[in-house]
Amino acid sequence: MVDKPVAVVAGVGSGTGEALVKRFAEGGYRVAMIARKAERLERIAGEISEASAYPCDMSDIETFRATLTRIKKELGPIKIAIHNGARAVRDHYTKIDPLEFESTFRVNTTALLVLAQEVGPDMVEMGDCAILVTGNTGAWRGKPHFTGFAPSKSAQRILAEALARELGPQGVHVAFITIDAAIDIWWVRERRGPDFPEDQFAKPADIAGECFHIAHQPKSTWSFNVELRPFNENW
Template identity: 50%
Template sequence: MKPLALVTGVGPGTGAAIARRFSDGGYRVAMLARDADRLAALAAEIPDSLAVPCDVSDPAALQAAIERIGAPKVVVHNAVGGAFGAFADIDPAVLERNFQVNVMALLHLARLTTPAMIEAGEGALIVTGNTSALRGRANFAGFAPTKAAQRILAESIARDVGPKGVHVAYLVIDAVIDLAWTRARYKDAPDDFFIQPADIAGEVFHLAHQPRTAWSFLSEVRPFRETW
């Protein structure tokens, strides 16, 4: 039987691209997101995929989803909660909501899935992040704190389960992802200004399959035009 990959935050961009890459790589793919109709449409396109409508910020719903799909060999936490605004302007409830999606969902995912990986002696947990995990700009007060916490939590998990055979990695995406809304926002930007979801997916797949002698924890991707 094909191994199982679980991907959270499967929307029309990066999440769908990750699901397609793992399907192409010989996996059955369980796709988690809140939009049931969109998931069903993707499941009709992607071979050996399963649509699992789920709000990852709901621990009970997340547990029920994982009990339904079984034990994955690879988990990709791609779901993201984000918001722009300075600390004096943001609704504190927004920051709390983003923390639930970005940090608490990762904690629950790890607790629910890594025990089976440890028992099997192999597996991978990959988290997609961005540069907000490394710096706090003024207008990112409702978002950056949660991504920084997410990175640190992922590192704590990695140091725990790595010696037990489970690879945990955090992928910093320092780029504007090529989506319909980003194209509308950056109308005059050339094509190579954007990072392609399929290229992000390729790096996620690579991280999940690194040899044990050369595991990465923190990895970065960015277009050559990106200032850093």
């Protein structure tokens, strides 16, 4: 029996992250889940037999690196790596703590570099592998009240592009996926309020389905910048 390939989802929340785990498990992968909240990971692992929990704070770079090393040792080389972690500081620019600001770069940008360092060489050797990065419109423009988030997401996008240009010719597909939408998660619904149009929420399962598709694009038609939004999203 051939072992199933390994996918890593770094950043597993109750929305997109959990949906990614489900979709890749359904698609024939053993999925390693990385997130701070061990309870959530254990719950998902109890529901999905092919999912394994690896609790880790991605802002602790050396612990994150050690976690990736452990995954490779326990599950084998990683075929698909998804950076879905995000950290934001939501405050007026005059009130942002510089240390908190720097922490957004550790999770959103530096952790992506570490992920690529740990999986890239094996992926080049294996071939037919992918690194996906989930982002949002903060990667493309700065707006009021996004001072504590957009800079690190923009840096993340440029890092992903540099990796794509370097690893692509070596057979590793790197893609940056901009989710320009209110994602259908309970806390987003609370923030948007009862009058927000139901069909303007992006469904986590649909986002995960598109990510699975992008991870398996034929080499003759690879995407890098991918934008996902509901049909009625104003852009």
